[in-house]
Amino acid sequence: MPKVVDPRIRRRELAEAVWRVVRRDGLEHASVRNVAREAGLSMGSLRHYFASQSELMTFALRMVIDGIEQRVAALPSDGDPRQRAARVLAELLPLDDQRRAENEVWLAFTARAMTDPELRALRDEGYDMLRAGCRGLVAGLIGPGRDPEREAARLHALLDGLAVHAAMRPDVDTPDALRAVVADHLAELRAARTTDAPTPP
Amino acid sequence: MPKVVDPRIRRRELAEAVWRVVRRDGLEHASVRNVAREAGLSMGSLRHYFASQSELMTFALRMVIDGIEQRVAALPSDGDPRQRAARVLAELLPLDDQRRAENEVWLAFTARAMTDPELRALRDEGYDMLRAGCRGLVAGLIGPGRDPEREAARLHALLDGLAVHAAMRPDVDTPDALRAVVADHLAELRAARTTDAPTPP
DNA sequence: TCAAATGTAGCACGACTGTGCTATAAAAGG
């Protein structure tokens, strides 16, 4: 007795089942069987929506990227670059459960993308998006004497590092700690580049 | 016709076979069979050195941690904290093949540690080690008005973020780019904390 | 009303996995 459900909703439900399995048991346990069971469907039914496992996985990762992109795009585009930067960065950090979930799933797939060409394309897309975003934020913020591209790379690395740490040690790298570090960094970006005194003799 | 080899060397060889399989095919393909084949041994022989797969994996990760720890410890302990910081950080970044390998293996295991308690203990050990190292470096560097713990967290996140990026995009985040970003960051740490001007009205 | 399309379920096959087990050859030690 099949229910009548928009297939797009079913696909979302299945992708969310992938997320739950990945977070609870790890990506290596996200088999077709386990995901189908998690979603309360049969294997055959799952394969009606996704012709192969890699299609399912690709879609589950795609949903992470799209979700983040949409949330950032929905942010009020304030004229003040400092407020906008603060808002965008607060949106990118894993500060609540929803974003913690996305972050953990993203990390799991990022690792697998090291050896999976199909996932790698998506991972690179996310990387490029975030790097471009950092470029935009930095451009409106940096003080004199700073290299925009290097500052974008630095902010980007800081963000991804904080995300990894938040996943690894949520007890140490708490939301408040993440916010404080990012606030420090933003404040610093606005300062002029200090020319280096030579190493004291 | 068994060769006469120090069993500790065999264990190292097997761990290095794990590394190669992990880098080439991914952690999910580091099965007992594949690792044994990679090392040129039989499954039975591998299991003579490692009673279980998790013991093999644990040892392979342990070797990463110990290797990094030993290389940092072997660094000439210069009196100047700035030179020492530069040296230590250059040692921690994945700038050559050996460290690129360690870094990729570390990332793969870090991801799996999210759902594997045994690996998690090792991962946390690495995390704590690096955080403590950052604390030490920052203490000797920071300018007035800075919070040492927050700066340690920031440097730590920056390092891990750069490591992730170097693994993901070695073409973009080249060794030179990594060095430049870290140099910028170190120079900045020495500057005094700029008190924030309030957001302009 | 009846045929086509759609959603759901389940089975079967071949492949791969970790581990327990036995067999055998070489080395070590008396």
Added chain:
DNA sequence: CCTTTTATAGCACAGTCGTGCTACATTTGA
């Protein structure tokens, strides 16, 4: 020289895996 230990190899079992396939119920559309 002979026994014990060590190293290596290989097989067998039970389990999981992805996928192709069939069967059936429900909905849709003419």
